[in-house]
């Protein structure tokens with residue numbers, strides 16, 4: 528087991544790595560603590576798989592170093608790194624039984640036979656594969672095969688980390704929930720560093736203690752699910768996490784006020800003058816309440832959606848679209864209404880980055 532450190536990591540697949548746009552990974556400095564349950568979350572193409580493959584050694588980085596504890600593994604091959612990796616699509620040996628498939632990673636490493644047998648039973652039990660242990664893998668469904676792949680990833684008790692690359696993609700939706708909580712339980716039981724790659728925020732937020740958000744080849748924020756929700760460090764995080772995501776509005780800041788056009792929004796503290804090309808106000812729909820006309824900032828209501836757990840209004844303020852919560856018992860006559868923003872949850876962003884107490 529190990530702490531994994533990525534030090535000034537950059538990677539370009541294309542031949543001219545001097546061109547910044549050719550980098551799939553830009554400049555990654557990150558520490559994954561021993562025993563953590565991490566999700567690596569970001570849209571398709573942002574570099575998640577590249578990052579995992581660099582940790583496991585399948586891809587050699589253009590620049591930077593990878594360390595497991597104090598050992599520099601950048602030049603070590605995959606086999607020497609003691610990492611288990613589970614891919615998006617099943618990797619199983621069709622000619623072997625499920626039991627033989629699960630035992631394979633241990634057999635390969637000369638683990639004694641009785642210990643292997645016990646460990647295989649244990650993992651099969653966790654993944655509900657006991658019934659099929661002696662069946663040939665070729666006759667099983669895609670769901671089952673992917674469970675075997677998960678089992679092969681989990682079976683080695685001595686690994687430095689287990690990397691999961693969107694492992695539930697082929698799994699049937701109602702099995703997904705169950706497997707995700709199984710993985711979480713396994714994490715608690717084994718105390719192994721797990722990095723779980725996904726583009727799905729629900730998957731990330733339910734699996735992980737810490738979520739690492741990637742955007743365009745860079746890590747933009749690492750935090751607990753609550754931190755990402757309450758205090759997005761970048762407008763991308765605010766927008767990407769939450770449903771609907773954070774409202775982001777161009778604004779002008781003067782002391783403890785932000786102006787959206789001519790409308791004034793109170794801020795929780797004064798700001799020093801901001802020198803930035805782009806200044807924006809961010810607030811999540813959960814902290815903006817729709818009220819009848821005259822109570823708060825004037826808006827034009829476009830529609831109100833009932834999304835089951837809440838009602839969300841789509842409104843326009845000075846021509847800017849916003850999403851707001853509709854409190855129980857509020858009904859709006861016509862399409863004129865107003866908004867009340869909770870100043871404690873209003874954030875200011877300069878060129879996409881959160882302006883913190885330290886920076887202004």
Ligand code: ADP
Nearest residue numbers: 540541551569570571572573574575576577578
């Ligand atoms: P993600 O897993 O987040 O979807 P990837 O790491 O697969 O992202 O890809 C990051 C970027 O690198 C993308 O622009 C992708 O097209 C590019 N890329 C990935 N693999 C290769 C490869 N083998 N050769 C060239 N470009 C690649």
Ligand code: MG
Nearest residue numbers: 575576577692
């Ligand atoms: Mg990928």
